[in-house]
Amino acid sequence: MSKEEEFLDRPWAGPTTTATATSVTLTANGGSSRSKSLDDDAYLQRLGKKPRLNRSFGFMSILGFSCSALLSWEGVLVTSVPALLNGGPAGVIYGFLINWAGTISVYTVLAELASIAPTTGGQYHWVAILAPESCRNFLVYITAWLTTIAWQAMGVSCGYLTATLIQGIVVLANPSYTPTAWQTVLLLWAVMLFAVVINSTTSRALARVEGLVLILHLAGFFGVLIPLVYFTEPHNDPQMVFTTFINEGGWSTQALSFFVGFPTLASSLIGADCAVHMSEEIQSAAVVVPRALMYTVFINGSLAFAMIIALMFCLTDLEAALGASQTMFYPFLHVFYAAVGSTTGACLMAGVVLVLAIASSVSLYASASRMLWSFSRDRGLPFSQYLVRLSSNNLPVVAILATLTITMVLSLIALGSAVALSAILSLVIAALYSSYLLVCVLLLWRRVTPGGIQPHISGSDIIDLGYLSWGQWRIPEPFGTINNVVAILYSIVLLFWSFWPQTTPTTVETANWSILVFGGVVIFSVVWYFVRARHFFKGPIKEV
Template sequence: MPKDHFELQAMGTDTDVSFPAPNSRSGSSSDDFHLQRLGKRPLLNRSFGFMSILGFTCSVLISWEGILVTSVGGLLNGGPAGVVWGFLVNWLGTLATFATIAELSSIAPTAGGQYHWVATLAPAYCRNFLAYLTAWLTTAAWQVMAASTGYLLATLLQGMMVMSRPDHVPKPWHTILLMWAIMTFAVLMNSITSRTLARFEGLVFIFHIVGFFAVLIPLVYLAPHGEPSAVFTTFLNLGGWDSQTVSFFVGLPASAASLMGADSAVHMSEEIQSAATVVPQALMYTIMINGVLAMSMLIALLFCTADLSAALEAQLTMFYPFLEIFRQTVKSKTGACIMASIVLVMGIASGVGVYASASRMLWSFSRDRGMPFHDQLTKLSKNSLPVPAILTTLVITMLLSLIVLGSSVAFNAFISLSVAALYSSYLLVCILLLYRRLTGAFLQNRHSDSQLAVLDPDHLAWGPWRLPEPFGTINNLFACVYLSLLWFWSFWPPVASPTAQTANFSGLVFGSVVLLSIAWYMFRARHSFEGPVREVELEDMLPNVS
């Protein structure tokens, strides 16, 4: 067969089909074909290249900015040493997890992500149910993440106000209005054109790196430095647990939250050029870059914390201890606000990316008839943007924000769903891929383009990006162990004797969402949802089948 052709095996048949190979360098025709082999019609504009999607994922994670917010949980359970070593464990575990997800995104680069992979890898008897459950968990996680991003930014801005004017008293309705304003900006940025969004994310990546040094340099230069032993060997157990080991593991999920959400690139796959290779590369570079930046910021923050007790007490008024650490460092409220403003701007940019991923996940699940009102949610604007899904995400954020009027504790309990739900979806796809690996389900590559074969559960083939064996299997196994450990400890309360204010309600919220999705599936969805809908058949792709 000539080099400009390749063989394609039809689903469930031994028919060899020959047709021109797409030009992988051009991006468009190759990507469209990759999507059609998954049964999906290419409807979205591919405006993202490697650098713009790298900026996109780095802005969604904002790990060095996020570690400033999430480190408090580790300080209470684990102390400075627990936060440092716990983040290192999470970094290695997250790297292994997304190396596995990168392999899957190379096999099937689709906006559905996890639930599409589950539908492909799961056994036939539970395939549709597991795909549906995974889709609900992933969709709910991203919707809650959109709301939680708005809440974190609103409270950060209020904390800066309190630092500037100690007599200022934040009100719940202040928080709600700030959430709405910040998220409205995210909606506007997502509703213009995909090309504008791609350029915006490229600029955000530059600001992400420059902002890191703009905060790190004054922090290290102006603050008095503590002893290395105080950072690397000082463990604390302020939660009252029976042992320091239990305290360390209770604090472990806190720093993991700063590395959560890299699958945002996966849900943008249908808008990325050369997605089968660019998405895996972007995932790996994002985890490595953000891990280095977050680890550096974390160590600098701990070395420069002059009064840890005062910083922890500051969260009662300013919400986040790092604001007090900034104030202690530069000895100026104005200087501390300027440093915090960099974190706030990056957080707003993160909200844009979170809204993009949340809306694409909602749109994809609706495309497969898994959501109520799916006919409306799948509509696209004249710029090929899922505007109804974007606006629906805004409405959900606004409705969830009303919980703050009743209790911020209840709202925090609800937003904890994003951690448990996302890590559940990661764990399930990693387990299923390991199962398929060990049972030899993947076809051996007979041809350099064999990864372009029509993909179905009986004809699995690796994509162009994968880890070599046996390292791939070992890494896959390690990811499963890490995710199981993290998922288990994510349901533990921060103190041994919790009250209504300190209890961890994530187990209750997560269990309720799972039970409701199962009930909806049994009574309604199982009649309409049959896994990813195949919109393009083999005959449509290849009119001249020999």
């Protein structure tokens, strides 16, 4: 037995379910849950991984899981008003549409890859399958680091947003209250502890909760949209909404200003790939995960676009809304109050957003901990032998607690510098889209290489580092290749503009420090790989 097998086969690794079938035809519909689990386990074994987690998620529960993590229409309430400074109402609307189209393109590529290899590792496992052997191990390691850190930063981001939203609602209800940094940190910890408790119950309970969250996500949208539109008087003129561009960032041209504000809107469409990192807990994952990705981005994009249109028509006093961000953190709280003319009504509307933000933290923590667990399973992190441990009900509780610890430590930065914490939070777009860009480029390379990807043959898939076949879900050619190119171009554009500051001339407070944080992460991972990791990290370990 190899060292890797010995490492993963220790008793503390948790009970496993071994599928005895050597050739199983995967189906999206029909059959009992047990037969579906066996099908998925056989598929996972052909990817070289032992089934260790319980498959409790079906399509509707994982759709609710993804929708709550994406937090689209709720997110645009946060991002749209600041984005008005670089772009104006028309810039926000058209910028969101471009981002939505680009996100659909990127997630379509991810859906194709998720159907080929539905594993918790996601991007880094796909890189292992797609990359040339000469640089495979290095690219796998860098991708795994970027994805792991991005999800950890996303957990902190959601916690900070939720904590400051709570404080903003308190200010709205009681203007004499003055928020402090230490209160923000404590509230963040409380929200994340709640996420840990829910994630540490059972995967079946988590799946049921996410199904309910999907209903709340849809109902809450109308609960906010209808009173916002109905009570606001007067509405802005359509010509002003769809044709007015603003350049308050001091940039030399309106086009430059538009692109500077472009990445802000993209942040409200990040997180749908959380379903990928739950793949080993989903029934019929090779079909359900791609469908969940696409349904999520279409549903949430539609809701977010409708909310942006409503917000642009109802935002009649931009200066007052931006001024309110100095006391209430988020301008949309002032927009709610100005619309309904009632503190209670505005607080209730904001409460809906708050509840969904808390639900989002549960989903994000689940995905972040699974990514941490997966990377540890392949011996890529310090203390991997502890992080890979499972509880008696097959949950990665140690990885969940490690994620909580990382969140609590990073949140302490807010006590010293809000600018430094903002740099950590802005890492999400750069790190995630770097991993997306890499897998998109590698898939395109395989696509245009004759024989690079074999046709899908149900029941006889063999997937390893030397053979690759399409999954059950893919875009037919030539549309698949065209979409692949579009996804690459969009990722490059978004990455480039994500490092720009929002205003010029730039000061220490207004600088975009994400390039520094992102560069530091990349340099550290590269140096650590050549100094230490290349001696023990061999990509995804083949357990079976």
